[in-house]
Amino acid sequence: MGFRLRDDIPRGTTFAYRNPPRSGNEINGLGERTFRRAAHVFHNDSTDSLPWDALDRLFSYVNSWKAVLYIMKNIWNLRKSTGPPAPVQRAVSDPAAMTREVKVRARSLGADLVGVTTMKPEYVYAGHEVPYRYVISIGVQMNRERMKNVPDDTSAGEVMRVYARIGEIASTLSEEIREMGWPARAYGNPNSGDLLHIPIAVECGFGELGKHGSLISRDHGSNFRLGCVVTDLPLAVEDAPVDIGVDDLCTRCTACVRACPVDAIHDRKQWVRGTEKWYVDFDKCIYYFSETSGCAICIEVCPWSEEGAGPWLSEKLLSKRVAG
Amino acid sequence: MRTVSAKPRKGQERARSFLDDLTLLIYIAKVGLHYVFVGRPIRKKFRELQRTGGKFYVDEAPSPRPRG
Numbered sequence: 586m587g588f589r590l591r592d593d594i595p596r597g598t599t600f601a602y603r604n605p606p607r608s609g610n611e612i613n614g615l616g617e618r619t620f621r622r623a624a625h626v627f628h629n630d631s632t633d634s635l636p637w638d639a640l641d642r643l644f645s646y647v648n649s650w651k652a653v654l655y656i657m658k659n660i661w662n663l664r665k666s667t668g669p670p671a672p673v674q675r676a677v678s679d680p681a682a683m684t685r686e687v688k689v690r691a692r693s694l695g696a697d698l699v700g701v702t703t704m705k706p707e708y709v710y711a712g713h714e715v716p717y718r719y720v721i722s723i724g725v726q727m728n729r730e731r732m733k734n735v736p737d738d739t740s741a742g743e744v745m746r747v748y749a750r751i752g753e754i755a756s757t758l759s760e761e762i763r764e765m766g767w768p769a770r771a772y773g774n775p776n777s778g779d780l781l782h783i784p785i786a787v788e789c790g791f792g793e794l795g796k797h798g799s800l801i802s803r804d805h806g807s808n809f810r811l812g813c814v815v816t817d818l819p820l821a822v823e824d825a826p827v828d829i830g831v832d833d834l835c836t837r838c839t840a841c842v843r844a845c846p847v848d849a850i851h852d853r854k855q856w857v858r859g860t861e862k863w864y865v866d867f868d869k870c871i872y873y874f875s876e877t878s879g880c881a882i883c884i885e886v887c888p889w890s891e892e893g894a895g896p897w898l899s900e901k902l903l904s905k906r907v908a909g
Numbered sequence: 910m911r912t913v914s915a916k917p918r919k920g921q922e923r924a925r926s927f928l929d930d931l932t933l934l935i936y937i938a939k940v941g942l943h944y945v946f947v948g949r950p951i952r953k954k955f956r957e958l959q960r961t962g963g964k965f966y967v968d969e970a971p972s973p974r975p976r977g
Contacts, residue, residue, distance in 0.1 A: 599955060601964040639967045646948040647955050653944050657937045664933050667915070669922045716919050768919060779915050876959070 588886055591734055596846055598872040600643060606636035609867030613857060620859030622711040627871060628776045637871065644875035651742025652878055655749045659774055662752035665760045666771035674766030681821040690761065691723055694754040697809060698724030698802065700789020700824040704815060713779045717768065717815035719822070721758065722782070722789040724802065725751050726809045729892050735885045741878030744810065748775055751812035759814045769816035782811040790824040793831035797841040797850055797883035798865035803829045803899050806890030807883075829895075830902030834888070835863065841883040847873045850883060 609626040610616075627637045635641070645653075677683050684701055691699040700722045709715050731743035752773030762769035772780055783800050787793065791811075792802035799807045842850045849870035854861045865883075874880045889895050917923070958965045 595959070597962070599959045599963070599965050600967055603966050603968045643951070643955075643965075643967060646944065646951045648944075650944070653941070657941055660937050660940070661933065664925060664930060667917065667922050669924060713915075715915065770915065770919075876955075 587888070587891060588733070590844055590882060590886055594736065594846060594882065595873075595877060598847065598876060600640060600872045600876055602640075605868075609637060609871060612636065613864075613867055614859075615855055615857055615864060617858050618856050620707075622707060622709065623781055623858065624711050625778065626867060628778075640871065640875055647876060647878070649738035649741035649878045651738050652745040655742060655745035659745070659749040659752040662749055662756055663771065663773055665756040666752075666773065668760065668763055670763045670768050671766045677819040680819040681823070683818065684820045684823065687721060687758070687762075687818070687820065691721065691754060691758055694757055695725065695750060696723045696754050697726045697805060698722070698786075698789075698791050700786070700791060701820050701822055702785060702788040702824060703822050705788075708781050708785050709779055710781065715779050715815055717770065718817050719815070719820045720780075720785050720789075721814040721816065721820075722786045722791065723751055723755055723758075723773075723812045723814070724786065724791055724805070724809045725754070725812075726805045729808055729890070732808065732881065732885050735881045736877035736879070738878065740881055740885075744879055744881065747810045748773065748812070751810060755812045755814050759816070762814065762816050762818050765818065767816060767818040769814055769818065771812070771814050773812040775810075780813065780815075782813060785813060786811050787826055788824070790827045792827065793829060794863055795831055795841075795887060795889070796835040796838070796852075796863045797887060798863055799884050801829070801831050801887065801889045801895075803827070803895045806895055807887050808885070808890045828903075829899040830906070831889070833902045833906060834898065838888065840886045840888060844882050844886040845870075846882070849873075 612624050612626045614621060625635050627635065627641055687701070688699045702720055702722070704715060704717055704720050708720065725747050727743050727747050732740045734740060755771035755773035759769040759771035783794065786800055792800050795801040795807060797807065800811070801807050802809065839852065842852050847869045849866040851864055851866065855864040857864050884890060889898060955965050
């Protein structure tokens with residue numbers, strides 16, 4: 586049976602600005618046809634002062650207490666995110682074998698998705714530096730049962746539980762890489778201010794960007810969260826972007842567009858900093874997102890997020906393309 | 910534009926000490942206490958305005974909290 590949005594979801598928004606900050610869409614580069622690196626808008630880790638900081642603070646205050654408990658746990662988990670590498674470096678003669686070892690280890694720690702790619706400047710926010718050679722992207726699935734009543738305290742708690750889990754996995758993995766004598770740093774917090782996690786995960790072959798602005802994976806839909814480890818450990822980049830048929834469905838499907846209580850989801854792709862892609866209207870989304878502990882309606886109504894539906898859906902869409 | 914790098918910068922990391930962990934635990938406790946005590950009147954006002962259909966003006970929100 587498909588996902589059904591509950592009838593009593595909050596409608597309208599309460600937060601408002603008397604003097605709104607600079608448009609988040611403008612900061613994000615909506616309508617721009619030339620490439621530039623992304624700039625921060627929301628979710629700050631204190632390295633910058635952001636135009637929408639005041640709303641971000643209120644988001645923290647009205648957030649579900651369950652989410653706050655997991656945020657506190659994640660801060661603790663991430664204490665191991667950085668540190669000096671061991672003085673003796675383990676020689677790596679076979680980067681492909683090392684990559685396999687890292688992936689097996691990440692999965693044994695609890696990652697559902699693991700991929701490796703080369704660090705590129707476009708993955709890093711403007712004005713920030715991440716001087717490492719490789720990125721190990723990590724995805725962890727959310728419990729679909731706990732997400733079924735989005736947006737509520739249970740779903741908000743589940744989102745932050747998964748981030749705390751990612752924080753633990755990424756930190757442990759980075760610590761183990763440093764024990765091998767190679768520099769490594771974990772990013773396991775949605776507020777971690779240096780990196781854009783979605784383009785990295787796309788490059789690692791996790792899935793494709795969906796109409797709702799989140800990543801869609803063949804096996805987990807959008808029902809998962811991302812983190813990563815950056816490192817200089819010699820690795821082999823064997824992962825590549827995948828085509829699972831997301832665009833074929835998203836161009837026709839309007840499930841997220843119709844479900845969004847504030848009409849924030851564009852039905853057509855938009856130009857954003859030189860790329861034509863699916864985009865969610867920040868200025869419409871962010872008030873509702875902040876008031877409902879992160880909302881997540883769009884990712885749960887997505888047909889790809891239905892457990893077990895992805896592989897079948899992908900196969901059907903791709904075979905249709907061949908036949909057509 | 911000034912360039913910022915994750916702290917501590919690469920190559921300048923030092924081993925974590927007991928004092929670092931203790932400082933972090935105190936910070937986490939502050940985040941929790943701030944959420945409970947400073948956040949309570951904000952949540953109360955927000956829920957009330959949400960019920961009555963009023964507006965909570967973000968520009969009039971109180972001072973920053975410790976960041977999580």
